[in-house]
Amino acid sequence: MTFFYFHLMPWPYLPPPREFLREHEAAWVTLSNSEYDPVRGAALYERYLNELAGAEQLGFDGIVVNEHHQNAYGIMPSPNLIAAALSQRTERMRICVLGNALPLYNPPLRVAEEYAMLDGLTGGRLIAGLVVGGGPEYYSYNINPTEARGRFREAVDLVVRAWTEPGPFSFDGEWYHLPYVNPWPRPLQQPHPPVWIPGLGSPSTIDFCAERGFGYMGVAYYAPPESFARQASRYWEAIDAAGRPRVPENLGWLTTVYVGDTDEEARAEALPHLAYFAGNLAAGFVGQGKVWMPPGYIDAEALVQFLADLRAGADRRRDGPAALFQAYPMVGSVETVRERLLEWVLRHRVGTVLALLSFGSLPADLAQRSTERYAREVVPWVRERAAAAFAADRDAPTASAP
């Protein structure tokens, strides 16, 4: 059982959601960067780096940083830079970059090189995320979205081969042609760092992870809980079909977390900042405003379903805060979050919990207090019970399906 601290590096200085959406269509692609204040931005980097580095002292197994471009959702277009900075400020915990959107980089050999560097810089603590990139990225970098999946799959092969096969060798694919693949350096972890792939629930991504032995991280924190339930059962079915051992830590779940004194206090403190996260920052790929989801990035069937779900979600939000907490269940007192988290972890055999603790416009002091409570009072309690359950499951002669 592992617990990661996930940071999106949000921009917290936009007007509140209602006001924001009156004047802007989204927080992505076209929200003018004149809204970005470089002085405040520099201070935010300092705050967020401290939060990430501090996760080590609090006992987290690792941190996760991610990559998005041209938006207020996160000021981290290059997570590799943050990972490099953290390599020098931490000693023990894992550093996961759940970014490096392969189709945006040509040749994607660059990703193999930078990850090998990071693995060396961290003394073998890197977890290498390989991602397709979000829909808005295809507008921002003007990459043909109908090529996204083909380029991604091929680039994954290229990166893994670049790490594991002695160079030089030539790579001749549909999309990439490299006569000399021979990256210096090579990764410290052998044969290569663990690979995690995030997903919003696409069955083909889940199957791909199971077939290749990569970790699958369900990251649709805004989707209703039943969506992740479907992903988890699909993942375990695919693992069984692939004949691989069931390793709970290879299945991850991203969730916002806020731990307060009491349930009521936690809700009161977190609500405006969750609303800012959902209403402002996520506007652009979910929500009521513009959805920068390019044609062909997912097939028409999936896109039409996605839009139908968004509409249903918008209806739910009209029902007020109660509905919001249904979608964000990990908000409450220590006892509440403990029990809900353990129940969730056991029900889906999720061995990796990715917690967004410094989300939206949450002020530094509230984020700090909630993070400490989570790390000191929730994590050890859940870890102990989940680890025992997973061990019993492993030792059972015939593991029962979750």
Added chain:
Amino acid sequence: MSVEVVNGRQVTLWRAGTGQPLLYLHGLADVHSALPPEPPTPLLDGLANGADVLAPALPGYAGSDPLGPRGDVEDAAFHLADLLDQLGLARVDVVGASLGGWLAAEFALRHPARVRRLALVAPLGLDVPDARGELFFGAAAPRGVGGLGEVRGLLFADPEGPAALDALPDDLPRDRALRWFGGLAGAAALGWTAPQLCNPKLAGRLGRISAPTLLVWGGRDRVAPVAQAEVWRGGLPEARLEVLDSAGHVLGLEDPARVGAMVQAFLP
């Protein structure tokens, strides 16, 4: 609606009428897109009154298979030649609107002897740096809530008029939404890469089109501004231009009677 299989690739085909064969290549919002499959558009209905009209769904649209990895506008033009071969049609009139106008030009310059006369209705494809249109794919990005007003506004001179709301209502039924977004992916496969929905090499090749050409344009086109028409006329060996001042980009839906009459008068 029938299905042809061309080189193993499925093509959805609408065909009606008798007379001289007329290949109609559809646009971004047109037959084979968000409109229901039947009945055909009034423009097609009108053209089929006096010609053997063949309107294939372009690759990726309405059940037509996409071209596959790296398929580009040149492959799409060869694909049209293969389709005509299969149907036993050596020489045709070609009418292309919007996206289909671009493909019509790409086809005509590669196979000049196969095109008797060419009518281009607000064609895309030409990169005119001084008169670039607004970005279609950005406008076509949907909204979580609130419908398709933005893309209607880009395509139609009157985005809340009956032609626009008929073609792209805010609450597209599921089957039509699938056709719309599936078609957008077909358009993206051909024309996502900058400059959007253009072939920068097209301008230098227009002189290869030998067929007499009619250009029909909407004066209020925001996707391919009417100023582009002069560049087409200057590059084509034999062309004349008709402008419908009050129409937008999809003038075949906005004013089918006048567009149809102009095209039919040009294709005797």
